[in-house]
Amino acid sequence: MSSRPKLTSLDAFAKTVEDARIRTASGGIITLVCVLIVLLLIRNEYVDYTSVITRPELVVDRDINKRLDINLDISFPEIPCEILSLDLLDESGDVQLNILKSGFEKFRITKNPDGTPGQELPATDSIALNNDKSLSEMAKPVPGSDYCGSCYGALPQDNNENCCNDCETVKLAYAEKLWGFYDGSNIEQCEREGYVTRLNERIAANEGCRVRGSTQISRVSGTLDFAPGASFTLRGKHVHDLSLYDKFEDKFNFDHTINHLSFGNDPISRDLVQSTHPLDSYHVVDGLKQQVYDYYLKVVATRFEYLKGGQPLDTNQFSVITHDRPLMGGKDKDHEHTFHAQGGVPGVSFHFDISPLKIINREQYAKTWSGFVLGVISSIAGVLMVGTVLDRSVWAAEKALKGKKDL
Structure with missing residues (x-):
């Protein structure tokens, strides 16, 4: 019995006598408004509690030593497949020449x-330079054969130590000598294989070329380079045979459409396409023959981890900066204070820079259970407190007005 007065003195929720309470119409209106606001706030808290958000986290990419896939689908409507070459160069010093035969398909x-x-046809009968064999292997005489094709001075043949038995070997020998191959006219091997006739027919028909496929790159900065003519590396320089490309002043240019470009696995969700495929359906139609187009790509490895236990998705996002310039250089047409450098090779180049960091996007609920409960309690308490202050203010105003009327 002695402890009861002590507990009552600590009561923070003092009760009022029922007879002392006065109910007013304004108080009822304020109560209804408060109830509606509380219900609305509780609903918003529940929506936040059940909504799923993605929180990014930046970490060091531990897969930096693994090779990375490039998925490419690009169309060149104004240049035949026979003239087009694709090379891969990176900062480590590795050079892969004409990789169109490695994981890519060409369509006329x-x-x-x-x-x-018009129609797209598989370019199965087109001659491609630089297969898996080197020039020295391709030019070896065939054992037991009396035939040794001429290399037309591109390789020594005094003792039949080198034989150019097909058009591709002659073309490769010319490229190593930096000689202009043109269309292979008057070269017996190319005439016999029908390469000259086929090439000139396709040039006259103004055929284009579509390249589609994938290749792997090291995770270092490098360049994927489309250019005309046979390519070759000599004394540290990357050169192309532009003889046929420059032969026709009114034909060939590098107008193009990037149908698709991505790195690694393609995302399943369409919501991710904007950041993983920003160049898809990108068109360039200039009609300029001596023009180079550069795309500077910043590639970042990205992992998506889903809340409902789905299979994590590993892909790559990239941003891009586009740039083009004429080979003759000079002042930019759109910016009078900008001057372009002179020289280079006409074509399309993708310069990629692989980031050593990785983004992990984790799905999670916007609020925890405790955060939801705390939000509901805070909403109720805040609304009731504001309602109490408002009710007292209205009650005081009503009393003041009633007192003036009684006077």
Whole structure:
């Protein structure tokens, strides 16, 4: 019995006598408004509690030593497949010449009578330079054969130590000598294989070329380079045979459409396409022959981890800066104070820079259970407190007005 007065003195929730309470219409209105606001706030808290958000985290990429896939689908409507070459160069010093035979498919883009792109046909009969064999291997005489094709002075043949038995070997020998190969006319091997006739027919028909496929790169900075003519590396320089490309002043240019470009696995969700495929459906139609187009890509490895236990998705996002310039250099047409450098090779180049960091995007609920409960309690308490202050203010105002009327 002695402890009861002590507990009552600590009561923070003092009760009022029922007879002392006065109910007013304004208080009822304020109560209804407070109830509606509380219900609305509780609903918003529940929506936040059940909503899923993605929180990014930046970490060091531990897979930096693994090779990375490049998925590419690009169309060149104004240059035949026979003239087009694709090279891969990186900062480590590795050079892969004409990788169109490694994981890529080429399709001839025919033209309709009105000049618009027509049917796409597999370029199965097109000659491609630089297969898996080197020039020395390709030019070895065939054992037991009396035939030794001429290399037309590109390789020594005094004792038949080198034989150019097919058009591709001659073309490669010319490239190593930095000689202009043109269309292979008057070269017996190319004439016999029908390469000259086939090439000139496709040039006359203004055919284009579509390249689609994948290749692997080291996770270092490098360049994927589309250019005309046979490519070769000599004394540290990367050169191309532009003889056929420059032969026709009114034909060939590097107008192009990037149908698809991505790194690594393609994302399943369409919401990710903007950051993982920013160049998809990108068109360039300038009609300029002596023009180089550069794309500077910043590639970042990205991992998506899903809340409901789905399979994590590993892909790569990239940003891009586009730039083009004429080979002759000079003042920029759009910016009078900008001057372009002179020289280079016409074509399309993708310069990629691989980031050593990795982004991990984790899905999670916006609020925890404790955060939801705390938000509900805070909403109720805040609304009731504001309602109490407002009710007292209205009650005091009503009393003041009633007192003036009684006077």
